[in-house]
Each structure stands twice: as C-alpha cells, then as structure tokens.
Amino acid sequence: MLLRQAKTLTEFIIEEQSSFPGATGEFSQLMNDLALAGKIVNREVNKAGLVDILGEAGTENVQGEEVKKLDVFANEQFMAALRSGQECAAVASEEDEDIVAFDGRENAKYLVAMDPLDGSSNIDVNVSIGTIFSIYRRERTGKVTRDEFFKTGKEQIAAGYIIYGSSTMLVYTTGNGVNGFTLDPSIGTFCLSHPNIQSPKGGKIYSINEGNFNRMSAGDQNFVKWCQEVKPEEGRPFSARYIGSLVADFHRNLIKGGIYIYPSTTSAPNGKLRLLYECAPMAFLIEQAGGKASDGKQDIMSIQVEELHQRVPLYTGSSELVDKALSTQ
C-alpha cells in the first residue's frame, strides 16, 4: 500500500488552526478556497500554449497595462472561489479599480487583497508567474467600504503566493513561520514540501532591472556597482538574476538568499510595485523567514495604505543585503 508521507495543505491548516484558541474553521476554509482557485489557474497556465487563452484581452487594467486573457481568467477564478467560499467579505484586486464586495457576505470575517496573476508579461513566453494574496480580518460588519483596506502590513493575518513554475507551489504564513506546499498533480493536492522556510541572512544574488540603471538614484547605482565589484574574498561579484516576475525572483531569493529591488526611478518615482497586494504580503513572508523588506526609508510592514493601487519602492530579501542596499542610499 502506498503510504503518503507528506502532510497535505488541508491537514496542515487544520493542525495550525487548533493552535488558535476559538478558531472556528473560517480561516481554514478561506485558505482552501484560495488553494482551489490556484489549482484551477494552474491547470490553465500549464496548457496556456494549447488553447486560445493567450494574447491580449484587448483591454487595459487600472494600471494602464495590456491585460492578457489569463489575467482575466485568474481574477475570475479567485473571485468565484472567494465569493462561493462564504468567508470573504470583499476583495481588492490588481485587476479591478475598486473593491469587489460580495452580496450577502456583510458578516464575513475576512478581506482579501490580491494580484491574481503577477508577471503577466511572461505568460506568452512560458516563464514562471504567480498569484500573490494578503488576508486581513474585518473590524466591523455591514457594507464593506474601500477604506477598510487602508491598513498597514502589520495588520495582515496571513499572506502568501502561488508560483506556477517548474512545479506549482503555495507558500504562506500566518505569522508562525513560512511553509511551502508543492502541488502533487497525480492527486491534485498541495503537500508540505518546504516546512519552516528560513531565508539565508546573506546571499550572492541581486535582482534588479539594470535597464533602469541610468534612471536610478546614485545610492541604488552604488549598490549595483558594489554587487558587481570583483572581491572574491567577499564572494563578489554577485550573480544578476532578474526574471521579470516578482514571485519567481522572490521565491528563488527566499530559498537561496539574495535581494530583489524595484527602486524609485526618474520615470517611476514610487517604483512599480503595489503596496497592498504585492509589497505588503511579500514583506510579511520575508520577515517571517528572517529577511527584510523596506521602501528604502522604512519597513514595508509599517507603511499605511492610503490608496488601493498605491505604489512603493521595494528592497526585499536577505537581511544583510537589504541593510547594505539601504546603507548606500
């Protein structure tokens, strides 16, 4: 008889739930709703080249970026799973200008912020992409208003991502460490593969779009040059790795050590990444894994969201490298 060794995501969530006094299972259900949508998106991502789901959807999202059909599909799948799951009152999504509040869910406990498919420019060229999610607890009931999402990252109760890569993984935290689950396609189940992920304090990888070098601050240019210095005794030059997909770059650096930077530039003074559903969840994860996340001046987790699609610069990864990058500012 085949004995299944790895713990499933559902088993893990139920076990973790038992450590929360008074937990009544709504959060567990919410996590399972997200995992279900992730499996459906994964199925389409894996056959994207085979069906007419690629290419431009012909519209633009609130960021003014071309929307690929898979973006739309992913947004629809996560919205549908969260709406039917009954635990989520409203969603703030990269794909929607305003929040999406679910009718009949005015008493649901949770709010979800998400980037349903990050790295969409890579969809057509078969490079890893990902879903990023962040979960907050509502402080009231009744009609959800936009300002309920105007929180700091410290108020998140959970955050995670799903990376659709050589394998599909769900990585998340509830503030008790970071755990990674790999989808076993033979049984359609996420299984614990990376328990208690701790990110290396140092690293030898830097991820930044050097095409923007001449638009960066002198401080950021100095850090890039530091990474490139020939100092074998200090393990430099580092390796430059930039996939153009935050989830993929972040995941590699989380496991191997390294730093990802999307800085302020002359063409994008606040950087490109959004605080609510990209930077804050990644900051929660990296801090739980022993790393750091900053906007160049303060911890990402301390920044108050003032607008749903607010952008901030992001320096995140191994604590020693983030400290070094900030010291060159």
Ligand code: P6P
């Ligand atoms: P650039 C993808 O669009 C994204 O939001 C991140 O996933 C990625 O790291 C970054 O933008 C890439 O942006 O300007 O370097 O192409």
